[in-house]
Amino acid sequence: MKKLLFGIVIGMLAGLWMGANLGKGQAIWENPFQDNSLQGRLERSQRDLGEAFKDGADAIRDAVK
Structure with missing residues (x-):
């Protein structure tokens, strides 16, 4: 009974x-x-948009190297 009550x-x-x-x-x-x-x-x-721009800029820098 205690287990049933606890589950409920x-x-x-x-x-x-x-x-x-x-x-x-x-x-x-x-x-x-x-x-x-x-x-x-x-x-x-x-905050999410700032992180996305930062990631995009890093990807562009890596692609240009």
């Missing part, structure tokens, strides 16, 4: 975690408490 509690917590992420349009395993505001998304995309 763990299942509910995992379902709540994943359901909150699906409701916000995020990946299932991401942190549901992260900043999902427009400013937070812009900061993350700016």
Whole structure:
């Protein structure tokens, strides 16, 4: 009986975690408490874009050598 109750509690917590992420349009395993505001998304995309430009510049330098 204890195992069943433990399984139900763990299942509910995992379902709540994943359901909150699906409701916000995020990946299932991401942190549901992260900043999902427009400013937070812009900061993350700016970081990703900067890394992409850096990788692209390195690839061009390597190709030109």
